[in-house]
Amino acid sequence: MRRFLLWMLPLAVCFLLPSCNTVMAGARTSKLSQLRVSHNGRFLVKEDGSPFFWLGDTSWAILQKATREDAPNQPSVLRYLEDRAAKRFNVIQCRLVRNAESTNAYGQAAFIQGNFARPQIANGANNDYWDMADWFVSQAEAHGLYLALLPIWANNVPNHDPIVQNPVIAYRYGHFLGNRWRHKSHLIWVMGGDPVRERDVDNPERLRMTRAIAEGIADGANGDTRFDGQADYSTTLMTYHPRGGGRSSSRHLHQEKWLDFNMIQTTTSFEFRNYKTIAVDYAKEPPKPTLDAEVAYENSLSLSRNAPPDKRIQPWHVRKAAYWAVFAGGFGHTYGHRSFIGWVREGEQLGRGADIPWFKSLDAPGAAQMTYLRNLMESQPFLTRVPAQELIADGQAEQPNHIQATRNADGSYVMLYLPTGNAVTIQMEQISGKQVKARWFNPRQGTWQAIGEFAAAGTKRFIPPSHGRDRDWILVLERNGTKIR
Structure with missing residues (x-):
């Protein structure tokens, strides 16, 4: 039997008191399906087993800077949620707090005296930081959006902070979150937060803190209060946001029992090869879903020191990042725009070229083109899709001309991403049936x-309608008789 720890008794009592639970989200019932890992370990699925293609957007600072209502320097955050839902995004990545000193747009502090162990709770509705978080969680749900929530932004929490030094505090904070939204099925918990080397989980204290937060969230969601390393993670979905530079959570955490899927941060630059990182994750055992969750922010200046200081990421870079990652084996993809990650408001100018307010960037070309990505991926059987570089007989090249292929396991369809409209020769016998x-x-x-119909034999060369930068194409080959859904 799991051992009950006496030091947790005050926490358990707190969660039973109304003053500790004002406007609890747990009183509501979620309308979005709980997500879980597919049986083959490659994708996420809904409760009924139907596929979930992750199309995420990145708004790290939204809970610190957005408002419920229209304000002089920005419209209501509802405008953002409505727009993203209309564009078929289904996940918003954001951090609950930046650090222990975090406040929101109303000046409300998340914690008492910067102490993670003491969330600032006030009686009544809309009176504290967590009331605003409750409202946002519910509004995302109402718009059909899942939230990938970071409990902390690890890079902004120094190693001397009590939450790092004392795992009890980390557990209690995680428990507070898991309990508060224990009936919300649209929350995905993301540990980490772009940690620099000394704040990453290869530091034993940081790994201990990360595990404690994860266990606290799971226990809070399950109504348990015993911090003993035996949490039931079956009711939660968790991952880890790693350092940039093409790193994955799998580097240190692939075997962690709380980590359901891997997350990659390729970092914003003009030269990236995220298909390689995805392939490394795809080859790991046991299989876990993977995706690139931060790469090539649209309209951003590059984070590479060798890049031109005034050159910005274009929609072409955004599309390359998305199709390379998904076709290489990613179960989805996260888009980003420089205006949203720091939530730029009217009159603000942030780093890396963030000089356009978020509400003036809603219709950036790259965002709209992510809709086409989701439409395409959902037009074919999804849960049996595999990478398929063996299809390419000739035409392969390195970045920026790298061709990435995917197919159904039974050979009923093939898709190849050609980033510069480059010609490609295909092994046609890899496609099932007689005609393609x-x-x-x-x-x-x-x-x-x-294009036409061809025999499923030998090789066939395909030349796209146009060629060059920003002239990317996707070649789709289907067994004759296969219908687009």
Whole structure:
């Protein structure tokens, strides 16, 4: 039997008192399906087993800077949620707090005297930081959006902070979160937060803190209060946001029992090869889903020291990052725009070229083109999709011309991403059936163009309708008779 720890008794009592639970989200019932890992360990699925294609957007600072209502320097955050839902995004990545000193747009502090062990709770509705968080959690749900929530931004929490030094504090904070939203099925918990080397989980104290927060969240969600390393993680979905530079959570945490899927941060630059990082994750055992959750922020200046100081990430870079990662084996993808990650308001100018207010960037081309990505991936059987570089007989090249291929396991369809409209020769016998229907998909406009029908034998060279930078195409080959859904 799990041992009950006496030091946890005050925490258990606190969660039973109304003053500790004002406007508890747990009183509501979630309308979004709980997500879980698919049986083959490659994807996420809903409760009924149907596939979930993760199309995320990044708004790290939204809970610190957004407002419920229209304000002089920005409209209500509802405008953002409505727009992202309309564009078929289904996940918003954001941090609950930046650090222990975090406040929101109303000046409300998250914690008493910067102490993670003491969340600032006030009686009544809309009176504290966590009331605003409750409201946002519920509004995201109402718009059909899952939230990938970071309990802390690890890079902004120094090693001397009590939450790092004392795992009890880390557990109690995690328990506070898990309990508060224990009936919300649309929350995905993301540990970490872009940690620099000395604040990453290869530091034993940071690993201990991360494990304690994760256990606290799971125990809070399950109504348990025993901090003994025996939490039931079956009711939660968790991952870890790693350092940038093409690193994955799998580097240190792949075997952690709380880590359901891997998350990669490729970092914003013009030269990236995220298909390689995805492939490394895909080869690990046991299999776990993986995705690139931070790469190539649209309209951003590059984070690379060798990049031109005034050159910005374009929609073409955004599309390359997305299709390379997904076709290499990612179960989804996260988009980002420089205006949203720091939540730029009217009159603000932040680093790396963040000089356009978020509400003036809602219709950035790259964001709209992510809709086409999701539409394409959901047009074919999804849970049996695998990487398929063996299909390429000729035409392969390195970045920026790298061709990435994916197919259904039974060979009923094949898709290849050609980033510069480069010609490619295909091993046609890899496609099942006798005849193959070929079409071009335009990822810039979401449109189709017929090519013709060919025998599923030998090799066949395909030349896209246009060639060059910003002239990417997707070659779709289907067994004759296969229908787009």
